[in-house]
Amino acid sequence: MLHLGLGAFHRAHQAVYLQRLHDAGDQRWILAGGNLRPDMMETIAALQAQGGAYTLETVSPEGERAYQRITAIREVVAWDAALSGLVQRGADPATRIVSFTVTESGYSLDGAGRLDEAAPEIVADLAQARAGRAGSTIYGALAAILRARMAANAGGLTLLNCDNLRHNGDRARAGLVRFLELAGEGRLLDWMQTSTTSPNCMVDRITPRPTPEVAQRVRAATGVQDPAAIMAETFLQWVVEDRFAAGRPDWERVGVEMVASVDAHEEAKIRILNATHSCIAWAGTLAGYRFIHEGTADARIRRFAYDYVTEDVIPVLSPSTIKLAAYRDVVLQRFGNAALNDTNQRVAMDGFAKIPGFIAPTVRERLQRGQDIGAVAMLPALFLACLQRWHRGELPYAYQDQAMDPAVAHAICADVDPCAALAAEPTLWGELAGDERLTEALRRAWSRVAAFEREVS
Known part of the structure; x- marks a missing residue:
């Protein structure tokens, strides 16, 4: 090999x-x-x-x-x-x-x-x-x-x-x-x-x-x-x-x-583990934590992750050959491993690749079913808050994102309505870009993230 x-x-x-x-x-x-x-x-x-x-x-x-x-x-x-x-x-x-x-x-x-x-x-x-x-x-x-x-x-x-x-x-x-x-x-x-x-x-x-x-x-x-x-x-x-x-x-x-097919394992892993990992890294960054296990131990951040999986992911992946709720709990247990000292910086990187790969599919499928996307919308809203700090030069670490065009990212952050700008970006959302349901969900999630930031500041 x-x-x-x-x-x-x-x-x-x-x-x-x-x-x-x-x-x-x-x-x-x-x-x-x-x-x-x-x-x-x-x-x-x-x-x-x-x-x-x-x-x-x-x-x-x-x-x-x-x-x-x-x-x-x-x-x-x-x-x-x-x-x-x-x-x-x-x-x-x-x-x-x-x-x-x-x-x-x-x-x-x-x-x-x-x-x-x-x-x-x-x-x-x-x-x-x-x-x-x-x-x-x-x-x-x-x-x-x-x-x-x-x-x-x-x-x-x-x-x-x-x-x-x-x-x-x-x-x-x-x-x-x-x-x-x-x-x-x-x-x-x-x-x-x-x-x-x-x-x-x-x-x-x-x-x-x-x-x-x-x-x-x-x-x-x-x-x-x-x-x-x-x-x-x-x-x-x-x-x-x-x-x-x-x-x-x-x-x-x-x-x-x-x-013969990896589909069921793949969807569970990408949507439950990978997206949740990013959620905790972005929220942990906003809370001033350095490590993933610190954010996982914070009940507010853990709730963001738990609700995302429970309310929005498990319903669209069911029925499944995998016990999704049990998998969710194992994932959160693993993220709480303090001995790993896994950094938010490592996990928070490449948001412009992770949103379309890890998060947008759940948004898309729930909207196709006419279902609420309030829990999953928290993830791009948390990312946007981190991106705003990057835009202002206030992130506590160097942010790496191979898929990001810095000019596009700065423009989103500088927009009078950054939620609408983020929701309209086709590299993140594909055919969903500009969908008013996505924009409104992001605005509501953005309000929750702003309240969270005030709480942890």
Whole structure:
């Protein structure tokens, strides 16, 4: 397997499942990995120096810590502008799966879930692809890998999206298809359609950004000085559609749920866990908290999250094969894990990708049924309040949002009616943009958020 994006999440999730197989005596599959951009260079250097090995610290909601040495990543590919190492590894017949984690906003999708052809990074990568070169986006990288693989007659390949994106395999594949069409890569597109698969999957494990304290605890507990150490919660889940072009590890032996369709798990996770996580991060930021567990412990913030799931999400997802109320309660318990020290800054990022992906579907489906959207409207209202603080330079942290056009965001905040401006933004709401029912619900929610801000100030 070749993985694109050696961040903490991949190393706390997919690599752990492969490690479980290795520990069980099955070492037929190994991991190689690298990054598409020159980031995390110190971590990459540490992983290279350690032969890809690192220590994972896990912590339970009760504060119990455990330590595991992960050695499933056997090759750490150095970054270069041409992505030559990744392309070479991807074109090797021994590579059967290319997986990737580039965050939700890394797919450059518009409000309708289609490739944003005008996005600067896509325009730049299309120019690179037309010249036969790799780019810095997931599409530019995959195009280069597939081009080299086709030329080498290296056989079929599975493209496995492991990001928190609804129908993640289908959407990444549709984006790649459009990218190849725009690049004039007709022959490569034909080869891709017959030689690759793109299963959907659902991934879940809270994995905060590692801090220096993680490495300090690892050294105290294990005696190992590990600058690449990471930490995560004990909870771990992976549900994968069993559609692989050239074989796969025996993941079902180590707890992966191999299914025909991931839809039910995906919808529950994205709408209940992901959206609720953002809700607590945005509200916690407004309340002056730094960490997710602090907001979860605040009865007012917990009520925002609980009501959103109970009143608006569970009704539209029912009936379900998943016990949704029980899942809601487990999620809130996990968010209350104080030992994780998961920051609001990490979870609050990328709101311009999370609203259309995590929140708008519930708004849309409830409006289609003629139902109230008061509980779900609180989430974009909380986001707008955080955006207003960003606009005024008052956020206590640097806000990151790859999908946000800063000029558009500033204009929304400066509008005489910011609720109407937010509700009219098509990148957030698609065909719902400007819907008066959405606008009015946002205004009512905005009043509740303003009262909350006064209360916590």
